[in-house]
Amino acid sequence: MKKILVVLLVLAVATGVFAQEGSWSLNGKVEIGTFIDFDNNPEKLAGDNPDNSAVYKSSGYWSPYNYYGPVNGQLGLGYSRDELWLGLTFNTLDSDIINAGFTYDGGNYKFEVNSSLDNLIRGKMNVGRLWGYYKMVNEMIHLEVAYNSRDTQFWTSDLTGAFGGAGGIGWPVIDVVSRIGQGDSPWDSYASPWGGDRESFTKVDHGNYLLGDVQLSNLSFGIMLRSIFVDNDFATADNTTGWLSSDNSVDTTFPKAVGKSGGYKFVDEVLKKVTIGLKFDMQPIQIAAQFRMGDYGAYFGGKWFIGPVTVGMSFMGVLKPYAIDDGNLMKFGGGVEYNPGVFGAEIKAWYGIAKFDSDNRATQIGLEPAFFYNVIPTHLQFRTDVGFYFNGGKTGGTKDDIEVTWAVQPQLFWNFLGTGAGSYYSYNTGIIVRYRLVSDAVNAFDVGFRFAF
Numbered sequence: 316m317k318k319i320l321v322v323l324l325v326l327a328v329a330t331g332v333f334a335q336e337g338s339w340s341l342n343g344k345v346e347i348g349t350f351i352d353f354d355n356n357p358e359k360l361a362g363d364n365p366d367n368s369a370v371y372k373s374s375g376y377w378s379p380y381n382y383y384g385p386v387n388g389q390l391g392l393g394y395s396r397d398e399l400w401l402g403l404t405f406n407t408l409d410s411d412i413i414n415a416g417f418t419y420d421g422g423n424y425k426f427e428v429n430s431s432l433d434n435l436i437r438g439k440m441n442v443g444r445l446w447g448y449y450k451m452v453n454e455m456i457h458l459e460v461a462y463n464s465r466d467t468q469f470w471t472s473d474l475t476g477a478f479g480g481a482g483g484i485g486w487p488v489i490d491v492v493s494r495i496g497q498g499d500s501p502w503d504s505y506a507s508p509w510g511g512d513r514e515s516f517t518k519v520d521h522g523n524y525l526l527g528d529v530q531l532s533n534l535s536f537g538i539m540l541r542s543i544f545v546d547n548d549f550a551t552a553d554n555t556t557g558w559l560s561s562d563n564s565v566d567t568t569f570p571k572a573v574g575k576s577g578g579y580k581f582v583d584e585v586l587k588k589v590t591i592g593l594k595f596d597m598q599p600i601q602i603a604a605q606f607r608m609g610d611y612g613a614y615f616g617g618k619w620f621i622g623p624v625t626v627g628m629s630f631m632g633v634l635k636p637y638a639i640d641d642g643n644l645m646k647f648g649g650g651v652e653y654n655p656g657v658f659g660a661e662i663k664a665w666y667g668i669a670k671f672d673s674d675n676r677a678t679q680i681g682l683e684p685a686f687f688y689n690v691i692p693t694h695l696q697f698r699t700d701v702g703f704y705f706n707g708g709k710t711g712g713t714k715d716d717i718e719v720t721w722a723v724q725p726q727l728f729w730n731f732l733g734t735g736a737g738s739y740y741s742y743n744t745g746i747i748v749r750y751r752l753v754s755d756a757v758n759a760f761d762v763g764f765r766f767a768f
Contacts, residue, residue, distance in 0.1 A: 337396030344743060345388045348763030350374035354755075376739060376747055376763045398422070403432070414443065423450040427465065444521075457528040457537070462544045466520040469528065470535065470592030472603040472616035473627030474513040475663045476648030485514065487631070487646035487667030488679040491704055491720050492756035508702045508722035508753050509683055515614050515631070516590045516607045536593035540585055583609075611635045623655040642671040648681075660686040669708075677708040689736035696728045696736040722753040743767035 351371040377384030388407040393400060398421050404414040416429030426447025434441035446461035471477075478485035491508040523544050528537035587609030594603040599621060605614040616629035628649035636644055648665030662684045670676040687698040702722040708715050726749045730742040739747065747763045 337394055337399075340391075340393040340395070342391045342393070342768060343389060344765070344767035346375050346384075346763060346765050347386050348374045348376065348747075348761060350379045350759060350761040352759045354758035374761055374763075376749075376761075376765075379759065379761055380751075411443065416443065423454060424448065455530060457526075457530050459524075459526040459528070460544070461519065461522055461524050461526075464519045464522040464524065468515055468518040469526065469537070469539065470517060470594045470603050470605055471515050471614075472594070472601045472618050473629040473649065474515065474616060475627060475650050476616070476629035476646045476665055477513040477515050477614065477631045478644070478646060479513055486669060487644050488669045488677045488706070489667070489681065489704070491702070491722060492754060508704070508720070508757075509700055509724075515616075516605045516612055517592055533597045534593070534595050537591075539590045539592070541588055541590075542585055607633075609635075610637055623653055623659075625652040625654075626650075627652075639671055641673075642669070642676075644669050656689075657692060658686070658688045660684070674712040675708075675710055677706070679707075680705040687738075692736050693733040694730050694736060696738065697725070698728070698738065699723065699725045720754045720756075722751070722757075724749065724751045726750075 349371050350373075373386045375384040375386055378386075385408050390405045391402060392404075393402040395401075399417065399419050401417040402415070404411075406412055406414070411431040411433070413432040414429065415432040415435075416427065418427045419425065424447065427444050429443035429445070431441040431443060442463045444465060445463045446459070446465055448457060448459035450457055478487050479489060489508075517539055522541065524539055524541045525543045526537060526539045528535055588607065589609075590605055590607045590612075592603070592605040595601070599619055601618040601620075603614075603616045606612065611634035612632065613634075614629070614631045617627065619626045626649075630645075630647050632643065632645040634643045636642060646665055646667040648663065650661060650663035652661040653659055654661075662682070664682045665680070667679045667681070668676065669678075682703045683701065685698070685700045687696055689696050700723070702720075704720040704722075705717055706720065707717040726738075726747065728736065728738055728742075729746045729748075730736060731745040732742065734742060743765055744767050745765055747765070749762070750760045751757050
């Protein structure tokens with residue numbers, strides 16, 4: 316009750332202060348869905364479903380196969396005045412019940428602050444986003460600092476050959492059948508058979524870094540130093556992403572920069588993990604490259620645009636991984652996409668190698684065709700994704716048999732408002748119907764209903 320009164324007081328004061336100038340906005344959305352698992356694994360369910368019958372559970376579009384996006388209702392209140400945007404967001408089931416933040420865009424500089432308001436009211440440290448950038452020398456130099464960053468990545472092109480995982484700490488061989496979650500819930504996440512997020516060394520989402528980028532008309536190049544602003548309760552064991560955590564925390568009691576819990580070695584854990592990147596973009600060609608110093612990491616990607624056809628190729632490699640003494644990680648990939656508008660098709664393929672030593676390695680060949688058709692261009696899209704994965708390798712010097720995994724996922728996206736056919740992010744009021752079948756691992760159907768204003 317006290318929290319509600321505090322929030323109402325804040326709103327009342329803010330309304331009085333800003334009522335004379337600027338503009339207010341109100342938005343809301345609801346997402347309600349159900350996930351039906353036709354092929355549960357009794358061992359994973361710890362005996363809760365011994366007859367292996369179908370199980371269903373409320374679910375958002377992302378939550379069956381990812382760690383976010385549950386059933387949720389959200390109300391957003393925004394205020395805009397010149398370069399300032401201020402917002403409050405109320406959620407029913409999300410982790411941040413009340414979220415508050417603001418963005419200020421001064422043209423040649425911009426910054427964002429975002430936090431869980433209910434945590435702050437309870438006196439609990441919380442940082443949702445805290446970052447900003449300057450554009451200097453006639454906007455030729457982009458200098459960005461982040462304690463808890465936006466969701467983006469720099470100096471990239473085609474990512475078919477990139478690993479999965481923020482900052483390039485993922486793996487070139489995708490596990491398409493194992494559950495990510497280890498709980499008893501039948502809707503615990505599966506690794507995506509379509510590769511999940513393919514991300515370069517500069518991928519950040521809640522990251523901690525200092526970045527300098529020289530941006531010319533068709534060329535950009537720069538450097539990124541990670542974990543440069545790491546603070547108490549803002550560190551992770553891999554010292555890469557910067558998620559809020561109590562692991563490896565640093566005591567910041569003044570005047571000590573590093574306390575009893577230990578800190579980070581500037582040379583070994585910052586300078587040796589520096590990433591240098593560049594990108595050239597001039598139609599019809601796009602080329603990007605990245606180099607990470609400490610582990611001899613490299614990324615190369617390129618695209619060629621020919622009307623409705625896009626051809627892409629990429630490579631990512633780590634020749635001296637931090638966690639593997641004598642191994643290396645590599646992935647080669649590419650694809651062709653045809654999209655004239657009403658319908659489209661694409662095919663992606665890659666070869667991934669995870670070598671631990673001369674006697675132990677894993678390999679994977681992946682092939683992922685897909686197509687879509689806007690059955691009713693104003694309302695309805697049909698899309699199907701298909702995957703074929705060939706896993707092999709060597710264990711203890713003995714060659715392993717090739718394991719074949721396949722996957723198929725048809726989907727229907729219905730835009731209730733008729734503002735154009737498309738996938739999840741192209742509209743916000745409508746129905747999504749999906750069926751996913753992955754070898755012997757997944758046999759599930761889900762439907763989601765979305766409303767928004």
